[in-house]
Amino acid sequence: MTAKPGKITQREIARIAGVSQTTVSMVLNDREGSNVRIPEATRARVKEAIERSTYVADPAARRLAGLDNQIIGVFTYEPALSPESMDFYGPLLNGIERGAETLGCDLLFFTSSPVEDGKRKLFHRKTRLRLADGCILLGQEMDGADLERLVDERFPFVAVGRRDETAARVPYVGIDYAAPTVGLIDRAVELGHERAVYVHRGRDTPTARDRRGAVESPAADRLVRTTLAADEDLTAVAGTVRAAGATLVLAEDAFLAEDVVHALRTEGLDVPDGVSVAALAEVRGHRIGGRALTGFHVRRGQVATEALALLQQLIMTAPEEWDTLDTQRLLSADLEAGETVVERRPA
Amino acid sequence: MTAKPGKITQREIARIAGVSQTTVSMVLNDREGSNVRIPEATRARVKEAIERSTYVADPAARRLAGLDNQIIGVFTYEPALSPESMDFYGPLLNGIERGAETLGCDLLFFTSSPVEDGKRKLFHRKTRLRLADGCILLGQEMDGADLERLVDERFPFVAVGRRDETAARVPYVGIDYAAPTVGLIDRAVELGHERAVYVHRGRDTPTARDRRGAVESPAADRLVRTTLAADEDLTAVAGTVRAAGATLVLAEDAFLAEDVVHALRTEGLDVPDGVSVAALAEVRGHRIGGRALTGFHVRRGQVATEALALLQQLIMTAPEEWDTLDTQRLLSADLEAGETVVERRPA
DNA sequence: CTGAAAGCGCTTACAG
DNA sequence: CTGAAAGCGCTTACAG
Numbered sequence: 001m002t003a004k005p006g007k008i009t010q011r012e013i014a015r016i017a018g019v020s021q022t023t024v025s026m027v028l029n030d031r032e033g034s035n036v037r038i039p040e041a042t043r044a045r046v047k048e049a050i051e052r053s054t055y056v057a058d059p060a061a062r063r064l065a066g067l068d069n070q071i072i073g074v075f076t077y078e079p080a081l082s083p084e085s086m087d088f089y090g091p092l093l094n095g096i097e098r099g100a101e102t103l104g105c106d107l108l109f110f111t112s113s114p115v116e117d118g119k120r121k122l123f124h125r126k127t128r129l130r131l132a133d134g135c136i137l138l139g140q141e142m143d144g145a146d147l148e149r150l151v152d153e154r155f156p157f158v159a160v161g162r163r164d165e166t167a168a169r170v171p172y173v174g175i176d177y178a179a180p181t182v183g184l185i186d187r188a189v190e191l192g193h194e195r196a197v198y199v200h201r202g203r204d205t206p207t208a209r210d211r212r213g214a215v216e217s218p219a220a221d222r223l224v225r226t227t228l229a230a231d232e233d234l235t236a237v238a239g240t241v242r243a244a245g246a247t248l249v250l251a252e253d254a255f256l257a258e259d260v261v262h263a264l265r266t267e268g269l270d271v272p273d274g275v276s277v278a279a280l281a282e283v284r285g286h287r288i289g290g291r292a293l294t295g296f297h298v299r300r301g302q303v304a305t306e307a308l309a310l311l312q313q314l315i316m317t318a319p320e321e322w323d324t325l326d327t328q329r330l331l332s333a334d335l336e337a338g339e340t341v342v343e344r345r346p347a
Numbered sequence: 348m349t350a351k352p353g354k355i356t357q358r359e360i361a362r363i364a365g366v367s368q369t370t371v372s373m374v375l376n377d378r379e380g381s382n383v384r385i386p387e388a389t390r391a392r393v394k395e396a397i398e399r400s401t402y403v404a405d406p407a408a409r410r411l412a413g414l415d416n417q418i419i420g421v422f423t424y425e426p427a428l429s430p431e432s433m434d435f436y437g438p439l440l441n442g443i444e445r446g447a448e449t450l451g452c453d454l455l456f457f458t459s460s461p462v463e464d465g466k467r468k469l470f471h472r473k474t475r476l477r478l479a480d481g482c483i484l485l486g487q488e489m490d491g492a493d494l495e496r497l498v499d500e501r502f503p504f505v506a507v508g509r510r511d512e513t514a515a516r517v518p519y520v521g522i523d524y525a526a527p528t529v530g531l532i533d534r535a536v537e538l539g540h541e542r543a544v545y546v547h548r549g550r551d552t553p554t555a556r557d558r559r560g561a562v563e564s565p566a567a568d569r570l571v572r573t574t575l576a577a578d579e580d581l582t583a584v585a586g587t588v589r590a591a592g593a594t595l596v597l598a599e600d601a602f603l604a605e606d607v608v609h610a611l612r613t614e615g616l617d618v619p620d621g622v623s624v625a626a627l628a629e630v631r632g633h634r635i636g637g638r639a640l641t642g643f644h645v646r647r648g649q650v651a652t653e654a655l656a657l658l659q660q661l662i663m664t665a666p667e668e669w670d671t672l673d674t675q676r677l678l679s680a681d682l683e684a685g686e687t688v689v690e691r692r693p694a
Numbered sequence: 695c696t697g698a699a700a701g702c703g704c705t706t707a708c709a710g
Numbered sequence: 711c712t713g714a715a716a717g718c719g720c721t722t723a724c725a726g
Contacts, residue, residue, distance in 0.1 A: 009703060020713045025705060035707085037711055054500060056470075059478040060410035061703035064718045069407075070459055071475065081444040083437065090433065097428040100458040106475050109454040111447040112417055123403070125375075128418065128453050131406040131478075153354075153401060356719060367697045372721060382723085384695055408719035411702045 008055050017042075017049040024050075028057060029067075063131065072105045072311065073132030077119045077139035080109065092138060092160060095304025103312055108132050122146045129155070134315045136160065136307055156314035158307045162206040162330070171314060171327035173307040177207055180296050180333045181214035181250075181280050185223050187335070188248050192344035193276065195224045196248040197241050199260055202229035211252060211280045223248075234259055238267030241275060247344045253281040254293055261288050276341040283336050294338030303331055355402050364389075364396040371397075375404060410478070419452045419658065420479030424466045424486040427456065439485060439507060442651025450659055455479050469493045476502070481662045483507065483654055503661035505654045509553040509677070518661060518674035520654040524554055527643050527680045528561035528597075528627050532570055534682070535595050539691035540623065542571045543595040544588050546607055549576035558599060558627045570595075581606050585614030588622060594691045600628040601640055608635050623688040630683050641685030650678055 010028075014021040019042060026036055027046040063069045074080070074096060080089045100107050108131060113120035122129070122137075123146065129135060134156035137147075144165035150157050151168040162174030188196065198215045200208065215225060226244045228237065237260055241249060249264070251257035257279040261271045269275050271288060279286070283295030306329060313325055357375075361368040366389060373383055374393040410416045421427070421443060427436050447454050455478060460467035469476070469484075470493065476482060481503035484494075491512035497504050498515040509521030535543065545562045547555065562572060573591045575584065584607055588596060596611070598604035604626040608618045616622050618635060626633070630642030653676060660672055 007703095011703080021703090022705085022713055022715095023711095025703095026712090029705080031706090035711090039711070042711085054470075054496065056472070056474050056477060058411070058703050059475045060407040060416075061718090062705080063407035064405070064411055064720085065703080065705040066718065067705070069475070070473070071455070071478075079441075079444055079448070081437075081440040083441060086433070086437065090428075090430065093428040094426075094430060097426055097456070097458055100456075101426070101462075104459045106459045107456040108418070109444070109447075109456065111444055112451045112453045115448075123401075125403070126417070126451075127403050128406045128416070130403065131416075131418075149401060354719095358719080368719090369697055369699095369721085370695095372719095373696090376721080378722090382695095386695070389695085405719050408702090409721080411704085412719080412721040413702065414721070 008053050010055075010057070013046065013049050013053060013055055016053070017046045019046060068133050068315070069131065070103075070105045071108050071132045072100060072103075072308070073108045073110060073129060073135035075110045075113070075120075075122055075129075075135055075137050077142065079111075080138065088140075089138065091300035092304040095301035096136060096308060098301070099305045099308030103308065105133075119143075123149065134158075134311045136304075136311060141165075154319040156311060158311045158314070158327075160303060160307050162210070164206050169327065171310060171322075173303050173310060173329045173331065175207065175298055175303065176330035176332045177210045177280055177296070178214035178217075180335050181211055182217070182219045183335050184250070184278055184280070184294075184296075184341075185215075185220045188276070188278075188341060189222045191276075191341065193223065193248045194344075195244050195246040196226070196250055197237070197244055197246045198225055198227045198250045198252075199230050199234075199237060199256060200227070200252040201256065202231075208252065215250065215280075230256060230260075234263040235267075237263045238269055241269065246275070248276045248278070248341065251277065251279045254279040254283045254286040254295060257283075257293060257295070258286065258288065272340045272342045273345065276344070278338070278341050282333075283338060288340050291339035292336075294341040295336050296333035297336040298333045299331065306331060355400050357402075357404075360393065360396050360400060360402055363400070364393045366393060415480050415662070416478065417450075417452045418455050418479045419447060419450075419655070420455045420457060420476060420482035422457045422460070422467070422469055422476075422482055422484050424489065426458075427485065435487075436485065438647035439651045442648035443483060443655060445648070446652045446655030450655065452480075466490075470496065481505075481658045483651075483658060488512075501666040503658060505658045505661070505674075507650060507654050509557070511553050516674065518657060518669075520650050520657060520676045520678065522554065522645055522650065523677035523679045524557045524627060524643070525561040525564075527682050528558055529564065529566045530682050531597070531625055531627070531641075531643075531688075532562075532567045535623070535625075535688055536569045538623075538688065540570060540595045541691075542591050542593040543573070543597055544584070544591055544593045545572055545574045545597045545599075546577050546581075546584060546603060547574070547599040548603065549578075555599065562597065562627075577603060577607075581610040582614075584610045585616055588616065593622070595623045595625070595688065598624065598626045601626040601630045601633040601642060604630075604640060604642070605633065605635065619687045619689045620692065623691070625685070625688050629680075630685060635687050638686035639683075641688040642683050643680035644683045645680045646678065653678060 010021045010024045014024045024046055027043050059069055114124050137157055137159040142165055147170045148166045148168045159170055159172040163170040163172045228240050249260055251260050257277055261277055264271055264275055271277050279293055279295035281296055282298045283293040284297055286293040357368045357371045361371045371393055374390050406416055461471050484506040489512055494517045495513050495515045506517055506519040510517040510519045575587050596607055598607050604624055608624055611618055611622055618624050626640055626642035629645045630640040631644055633640040
């Protein structure tokens with residue numbers, strides 16, 4: 001480090017105020033208790049000395065001496081501030097910033113992590129992870145070993161998004177797709193639909209299982225369902241729909257829904273008048289030939305805020321008692337009515 | 348701070364490897380010199396002990412002991428990650444992230460700064476400013492007193508955007524609008540324009556002076572110019588244009604250009620066939636009745652990258668020698684041809 | 695080649 | 711009510 005000429009310490013303040021360094025520290029941290037009782041006069045003297053100087057406590061020293069730093073780490077497996085990732089990270093980062101503001105915390109982005117196979121590494125020789133009181137983990141996929149190690153080390157952290165990469169009990173805040181899926185099916189049944197096809201990507205992620213579980217659940221039994229794993233080639237969709245006599249297609253996500261609609265129309269099926277379509281995921285901004293796609297809305301900012309709140313709880317709680325906390329939280333996605341699920345027209 | 352049960356230190360590693368803690372530190376930091384010469388065998392033993400453990404150096408302790416932290420602070424006077432500010436900050440933050448990655452630095456966002464009169468305060472009792480090796484300052488307007496204090500304290504920092512709030516020599520990276528303004532005028536002259544009106548907002552910011560200086564400079568003398576300060580009411584524009592016999596309007600920014608076009612058209616003047624229009628500012632994304640607005644493009648990401656590079660130089664250089672550095676840098680805005688400045692049609 | 699010791703600036707028992 | 715002292719985990723002269 002270059003010299004720090006202007007650096008002024010507690011000792012200096014103590015000298016000016018004519019007290020001990022200990023007293024300065026006490027005043028600074030508002031320590032008041034059975035043992036300490038600093039008269040207002042002394043207190044004022046110290047405070048004035050601080051005001052007149054440019055003194056600020058060295059956070060490194062504070063931290064080393066065992067105090068919180070009010071710094072929350074933010075780790076993403078890929079760049080968080082690039083234009084491409086803004087779509088996904090933007091609302092989350094916004095929520096994190098607002099949460100940090102209310103908690104009075106600064107945010108440390110671990111942009112120095114070495115990149116390997118296109119992903120940043122959380123643990124590495126020079127990680128500044130420990131400078132933070134705790135850490136928020138962001139990313140579509142995470143490394144199971146990282147999660148386990150964090151849990152092992154009792155480092156306070158919260159992952160955004162449901163996690164099951166590992167057996168360890170990973171604290172997270174995720175989205176519940178099961179409840180709104182059932183809600184969506186309810187609505188479809190009300191509109192007269194009796195048979196549906198579920199088109200998914202054949203992935204085995206937590207949320208994919210979540211959706212599939214809901215689609216196949218007894219709660220959805222009022223609707224006869226057929227499941228179709230979409231390969232690149234969606235030409236089979238129309239055939240499946242016809243064979244099943246379905247009037248509704250549920251697609252795993254909005255992009256898939258768009259592709260499905262294209263395939264259906266190519267095969268002469270009308271959407272939504274012939275076949276209704278919905279996505280079991282975020283649909284804001286997605287339109288099907290001018291009509292708002294039916295599906296869900298995910299309050300991503302709120303997920304982040306909730307993650308920060310949970311992290312704060314972990315930081316404030318001794319690791320031994322973490323088990324008593326509710327460390328795996330789900331926020332339900334909202335139903336987004338849209339205009340692509342319409343009343344069933346009798347054939 | 349909550350207990351850190353898993354925390355493993357250099358002393359522990361030293362015990363395992365059967366060496367002194369000093370040696371561990373030496374190995375960790377690749378210290379090799381006249382005085383130290385650690386045999387490969389010892390080195391390997393230490394490294395292995397580290398590998399097998401989950402050891403990472405405590406950054407707080409490192410910092411306290413006098414080393415760089417590879418942490419760069421980022422301060423904004425208002426929220427940086429909100430949807431509204433993303434338009435302005437997005438490209439800058441992206442540039443900062445990329446710069447930090449290449450420098451191997453982490454980024455500390457000072458989101459904890461108390462808000463006063465709607466603006467965050469840079470200096471306050473618990474500022475973690477000093478945890479960073481240096482700081483990037485972002486914002487349309489900054490506090491002159493803050494800038495002065497940073498300069499006084501010899502704290503390495505760089506402001507993004509040209510600065511003249513204070514007499515102190517503030518390090519900054521800003522945009523040069525003068526050169527491209529002259530370039531734009533050259534182009535207009537080539538296209539046969541002889542008379543122009545400059546419409547501005549009557550502000551007295553550095554960049555406003557910059558543009559106005561260029562418009563009124565001898566380099567622009569080939570074009571007869573009239574200057575008009577736009578109040579809310581732009582109805583005067585058409586009259587001024589007619590009175591001056593102008594075939595070109597230069598507006599201070601793209602939004603003003605749009606308003607001007609509206610006013611001209613209302614008064615029966617055709618744009619661009621009757622009157623050409625350009626903005627002396629960023630025009631990407633601005634269209635005038637389907638035609639791309641002529642003006643500039645500002646590579647904001649590059650401004651940020653340059654600011655980070657300058658900051659790194661400051662950090663690496665002793666304050667006494669900062670004067671020898673080029674600490675006030677301007678990047679020229681690019682000319683954006685657009686389609687709203689066209690060949691002059693003889694009346 | 696290696697380690698004991700001092701010191702970075704702070705906090706917190708502990709002893710007056 | 712107040713201060714001397716130990717200690718946080720690390721780095722770097724310094725002395726073997």
